[in-house]
Each structure stands twice: as structure tokens, then as C-alpha cells.
Amino acid sequence: xxxxxxxxxxxxxxxxxxxxxxxxxxxxxxxxxxxxxxxxxxxxxxxxxxxxxxxxxxxxxxxxxxxxxxxxxxxxxxxxxxxxxxxxxxxxxxxxxxxxxxxxxxxxxxxxxxxxxxxxxxxxxxxxxxxxxxxxxxxxxxxxxxxxxxxxxxxxxxxxxxxxxxxxxxxxxxxxxxxxxxxxxxxxxxxxxxxxxxxxxxxxxxxxxxxxxxxxx
Numbered sequence: 397x398x399x400x401x402x403x404x405x406x407x408x409x410x411x412x413x414x415x416x417x418x419x420x421x422x423x424x425x426x427x428x429x430x431x432x433x434x435x436x437x438x439x440x441x442x443x444x445x446x447x448x449x450x451x452x453x454x455x456x457x458x459x460x461x462x463x464x465x466x467x468x469x470x471x472x473x474x475x476x477x478x479x480x481x482x483x484x485x486x487x488x489x490x491x492x493x494x495x496x497x498x499x500x501x502x503x504x505x506x507x508x509x510x511x512x513x514x515x516x517x518x519x520x521x522x523x524x525x526x527x528x529x530x531x532x533x534x535x536x537x538x539x540x541x542x543x544x545x546x547x548x549x550x551x552x553x554x555x556x557x558x559x560x561x562x563x564x565x566x567x568x569x570x571x572x573x574x575x576x577x578x579x580x581x582x583x584x585x586x587x588x589x590x591x592x593x594x595x596x597x598x599x600x601x602x603x604x605x606x607x608x609x610x611x612x613x
Contacts, residue, residue, distance in 0.1 A: 410562060410576040411609040413594065416449050418603030425463030425473065425503055425542065426586035426598045426605055429483070433596050435605050436463045436472060436586065441481075446596070446607065455486040462503025462542065462586060464510060471510060471525070473500050478510065478528070492528035495521045502552060502587060506545035513540035513552060520552060535570045538563075542587025542598060546610065553584035553597065560584040562595060562608060576608065 417423070420437035427434045432443040432452055436459030443453035461473035469489065470481040476498040480490040494500045495512055502513030502520075509531060512521045520534040520543055534550070541553035541560075550567045554560055560583045564574040578584060578597075586598030595608045 405572045406574040408574075408576055408611060410578045411611075412579070412582075413607040413609055414446075415599075416444060416446075416605045416607075417599075419444070419451075419605065420603050422601055423598040423603055423605055424459060424461050424585050424600075426596045427463040427465045427470065427504070427588045428590045428596060429465045429470075430467075430591075433588075433605060434463055434465070434470065435598060436461070437603075441470070441472065443483075444605075446590075453483075455481070455483070457481060457486065457488070461500050462513060463588075464503040464505040466505040466525075471503060471505065473503055473512075478503070478512075480525075492523075492525070495523055495528065495530055501541050501585075502543035504542075504544045504588060511543050511545070511550075513543045515539050515541065520550075534565070534567060536565065537570075537572070541583075541585050544587050544589045544595065546589035546591060551587065551589070551595070553587040555583045555585065555600070558583075562587065562597070574611070576611070578608075582606070 425436040441455040458474040464471040479488045501515040518536045522531045538554040539556040543552045560578040562576040583600040584597045585600040
């Protein structure tokens with residue numbers, strides 16, 4: 397572990413616990429519903445058991461970016477919209493416009509809102525899940541991929557110039573507090589916490605999902 401005196405950012409090597417897949421040609425968003433991990437693979441949402449790695453569900457839905465779960469429903473970015481999906485039936489029960497109009501990346505649910513990564517804009521928007529209105533915006537200094545909240549901490553993935561990390565940022569200032577550096581050639585597309593000790597990371601064109609240990613001080 398190292399400390400940057402300028403930014404006071406804790407930097408560590410990411411500890412990859414397990415790899416799943418390849419599940420498909422691409423993995424975009426990922427989420428965790430308390431039991432299963434869901435991976436957005438472009439035209440199909442795939443659910444698998446993180447203990448066995450066995451696929452348990454598949455929903456034929458467009459899914460080219462972030463995925464989230466609010467405890468009942470899945471939310472999925474599909475081009476310029478965010479679909480609210482009943483995971484039992486696979487049916488879309490509502491849709492709202494995505495804030496990036498097709499240039500959105502990560503997605504997570506926290507504090508009654510959706511949080512949407514904006515890849516090249518280097519931003520995270522908090523939006524109203526009922527109508528898509530932007531409630532606040534957090535700036536980043538790298539391309540933003542997946543987004544997740546856990547224990548009051550805001551984390552997001554980055555993927556820029558063939559390098560990726562998972563970083564914890566101050567939700568007020570956007571300052572980078574901690575970085576978990578992924579191995580060279582290992583990208584992070586989607587990101588979601590299991591609510592405990594693991595992050596699940598979409599692996600982009602590797603077609604894989606990786607679990608990464610969340611550090612505890």
C-alpha cells in the first residue's frame with residue numbers, strides 16, 4: 397500500500413478473488429440481487445450463482461451498459477433509456493430517459509435514487525428513478541465505468557488508456573480517497589458490491605465477471 401502526499405489517495409493492488417466465464421462476448425453492467433450476480437451481455441441479462449458459477453437465469457433484454465437492483469426490480473441501461481424490469485417475468489414495467497442520451501456507463505441503486513456513470517464526461521449523476529431528472533452531479537478525473545455504493549462509500553470503476561482501477565471517491569468533492577489498481581490488460585466495465593466484502597466487476601470484451609476483495613482498514 398502507498399500513500400500519495402499530494403492527494404492523500406491510498407493505492408493498492410486489486411485482489412482478484414475469482415473469475416467467472418467467459419459468459420458471452422461482452423460484459424457491460426453487473427449487479428447483485430442478494431443471491432445472484434446479473435451480467436448485461438448486450439442482448440441478454442444473465443444471472444449466475446457466485447458460489448458455483450452456474451448460470452441460473454437469462455432474460456432476453458437489450459442491455460448495453462449499467463445494471464442495478466433496488467431490492468425488487470432490475471434497472472438496465474439500453475441505449476438512450478433505463479428500463480425497470482421485473483426479474484421474475486423479465487417484463488419491462490417502466491422506462492425513463494438515460495441522462496447521457498446513449499453515452500451512459502455504470503448504474504447502481506442507493507438512497508432511493510439511481511446513480512449513473514457518464515463514461516467520457518467523467519461524471520456520475522444521481523437521478524430520480526421515476527422520471528430521470530438529474531438531482532446532483534459528481535465529477536471524476538477519469539473515464540467512469542461502473543458505479544456502486546456500499547456502507548456509505550461511493551466507488552466507481554475506470555477504464556482509460558488500457559488501464560483500469562476501482563476507486564473510492566468523496567461523494568461531495570469527487571476527491572479520490574482510495575484506488576485498487578487492476579492488473580495490466582484487465583478492464584472494469586460494470587461494478588457492483590455484494591454489500592459485504594466483494595466487488596463484482598464486468599470485464600468488457602473478455603466476457604468475464606471478476607470478484608475483487610473490498611479492503612477493510
